Amino acid sequence: MNNATINHLSSEEIKVVLRAADEIIARGGRTLLAKILKGSREKKVLELELDKCPVYGAFRSETLEEITKKIDWMIDYDFLAIEYSGKLPMIVFTDRGWQIEADQRADEFLIEWEQWLDEGKIDPEMSYLKDRNREMILLFLDKIKESGNKQFIPYLELWEKIDYKKVRAEIRSTIKILESDEIIEQQSMNTRVESINKALEGLAPQDFLLKCWECGDRFTFTVEEQKLYRQKGFVHPKRCKSCRRKKRYEDYF
Ligand SMILES: [Zn+2]
Numbered sequence: 001m002n003n004a005t006i007n008h009l010s011s012e013e014i015k016v017v018l019r020a021a022d023e024i025i026a027r028g029g030r031t032l033l034a035k036i037l038k039g040s041r042e043k044k045v046l047e048l049e050l051d052k053c054p055v056y057g058a059f060r061s062e063t064l065e066e067i068t069k070k071i072d073w074m075i076d077y078d079f080l081a082i083e084y085s086g087k088l089p090m091i092v093f094t095d096r097g098w099q100i101e102a103d104q105r106a107d108e109f110l111i112e113w114e115q116w117l118d119e120g121k122i123d124p125e126m127s128y129l130k131d132r133n134r135e136m137i138l139l140f141l142d143k144i145k146e147s148g149n150k151q152f153i154p155y156l157e158l159w160e161k162i163d164y165k166k167v168r169a170e171i172r173s174t175i176k177i178l179e180s181d182e183i184i185e186q187q188s189m190n191t192r193v194e195s196i197n198k199a200l201e202g203l204a205p206q207d208f209l210l211k212c213w214e215c216g217d218r219f220t221f222t223v224e225e226q227k228l229y230r231q232k233g234f235v236h237p238k239r240c241k242s243c244r245r246k247k248r249y250e251d252y253f
Helices: 011-022 030-038 043-047 064-076 095-119 134-147 150-162 165-179 186-200 223-232 241-252
Strands: 080-085 088-093 208-211 218-221
Touching (some): 011 030, 011 064, 011 088, 030 043, 030 064, 030 088, 064 080, 080 223, 095 134, 095 150, 095 186, 134 165, 150 165
Antiparallel strands (some): 080 088, 208 218
16 A cells, blocks of 8 residues: 655645546546546546546546545545445545535536626526535525626526426525625625635544444544545444454454
């Protein structure tokens, strides 16, 4: 195993990895994620249309090994996690990772709408917004409110026609706020930005103490062990080292 440490990823790099991960959440593992970032032309990547992801090939100049180290860093620093689907280890977001990704996805949608306005697009197909993560959709609507841009109203009306009742109600209230010229309080926006910046700092791994199920002793779960466990998708050991050894011995005989 290569233990060479890598530097703290920049906020930009963290966002890039999260954006790529979003394409394969709970469907793909570290290797596939690394291939998106590398810009691989492999069959599976193209079949899943991962080459259409906006950050496809973002780390093109790096080797797959270097990219994989960045992904592992993201797992160590609590932005991504591994979960098993049957025997396959899949990438999933941690709360921290999802908080950042939901925000940047909502921004991506907003930027797209701004581009549509620039292009004078009048009847965009809105079904792409249906069945998305609800939390992210509400965040998108908040950002539309904060923009105060009335030109978005026709798009909101198109969207309102095709979505579910709960989302429709939120769209309606967004339209009302835009029509009323109400100034949105900056407070919630500032709090959100602050909390995203805090999330981007990540959580540096630390040794911590666990209590053994078997003998009740406290034992240290080291950073190195945590890395191995996380990469395998395990949470933490139940038994201390000597009880683990004893158990293996008993299982053997
Ligand atoms: Zn023990």
